[in-house]
Amino acid sequence: MARAYSIYDVFTGTKLAGNPLAVVFDGDGLSDETMQAIAAELKLSETVFVIPADNPAHTARIRIFTPGRELPFAGHPTVGTAIALAERSYGGEGASLDIVSVIEEKIGPVRCAVRLREDEAAFAEFDLPKVPxxxxxxxxxxxxxxxxxxxxxxxxxxxxxxxxxxxxxxxxxxxxxxxxxxxxxxxxxxxxxxxxxxxxxxxxxxxxxxxxxxxxxxxxxxxxxxxxxxxxxxxxxxxxxxxxxxxxxxxxxxxxxxxxxxxxxxxxxxxxxxxxxxxxxxxxxxxxxxxxxxxxxxxxxxxxx
Missing domain, CATH: 3.10.310.10 (Diaminopimelate Epimerase; Chain A, domain 1)
Structure with a gap:
């Protein structure tokens, strides 16, 4: 089965800087073992698998894998995935809008705000789901x-x-x-x-x-x-x-x-x-x-x- 994915450089507005992230947009049906194997194959700090949200009011549910194990929560996957999903849904040429979304992670729902602007790298921020x-x-x-x-x-x-x-x-x-x-x-x-x-x-x-x-x-x-x-x-x-x-x-x-x-x-x-x-x-x-x-x-x- 062909599954679309994108790679984003995160926490940077410059390509080939920041932290690279793979976002697999159709992770539904993949086993835990396959997700882990894909993350190990890609060898990026994290690979995200997007699956349908449990709550239909939320944007998506994601699974986050490093090359070694799954994480309940991570920052650059949250920022990168929020931007990737926003650009995939709304990011046509010349798009300029602000989007609020909720992404389900193992730690719980994470509220994200995304800013898309023409001729400018997208920006996203999220509320910490847990106080340190x-x-x-x-x-x-x-x-x-x-x-x-x-x-x-x-x-x-x-x-x-x-x-x-x-x-x-x-x-x-x-x-x-x-x-x-x-x-x-x-x-x-x-x-x-x-x-x-x-x-x-x-x-x-x-x-x-x-x-x-x-x-x-x-x-x-x-x-x-x-x-x-x-x-x-x-x-x-x-x-x-x-x-x-x-x-x-x-x-x-x-x-x-x-x-x-x-x-x-x-x-x-x-x-x-x-x-x-x-x-x-x-x-x-x-x-x-x-x-x-x-x-x-x-x-x-x-x-x-």
């Missing part, structure tokens, strides 16, 4: 430093220390001293497996961050390593930024109000990505958070499966 929470798993500072091939003094800045947060997918959120340390680190997957805990069904991935960025508008610069998902390094990770939101709010003691944060990732891979995080703080807690970014289509085709 901290998991009570200790991390050995020296062990983390060894896995990153850094000195222990490179780990942490100000009052930021390594911690584990989840907004659907757990990450070890690791602050490092400065941009030079992030750029120079050398991730050792074997050492990481010795120091990282298991949480929510898988090995916790490493999300390394510092203040500032190569782009002067970025508030934070980050890299993500996910050996447990079959990903050596990821150019952009929305679910990790969702987890990072918890750490930023906690360690920076953010006051009530609206806080926009731009996170850059993928620079060291030659695939710069820009992830927009918006947090609303009320009574000292995150009351709402959104993640967004651009995406551009770079390929279309069919799977003969």
């Amino acid at each position: 929470v901290r998991l009570d798993h200790p991390l050995d500072r020296q062990g983390v430093a060894d896995a990153l091939s850094l000195k222990s003094t490179d780990i942490g800045f100000e009052n930021h220390v390594p911690s584990i947060w989840t907004a659907g997918v757990p990450f070890a959120v690791i602050p490092v001293h400065n941009l030079q340390a992030v750029e120079s680190l050398d991730f050792d997957a074997e050492l990481w497996q010795q120091v990282a805990p298991f949480a929510e069904g898988g090995l916790v991935s490493a999300y390394v961050y510092c203040r500032g960025g190569v782009n002067h508008t970025a508030r934070f610069h980050a890299r993500m390593f996910a050996a447990g998902m079959g990903i050596s390094e990821d150019p952009a990770t929305g679910s990790a930024v969702a987890a990072l939101a918890g750490a930023i709010h906690h360690f920076d003691a953010m006051p009530d109000g609206h806080h926009p944060v731009l996170v850059e990732q993928g620079v060291e891979m030659g695939r710069p990505s820009y992830i927009h995080l918006h947090m609303d703080i009320k009574d000292g807690s995150i009351s709402r958070a959104r993640i967004g970014g651009q995406a551009v289509r770079i390929a279309t085709g069919t799977l003969e499966i």
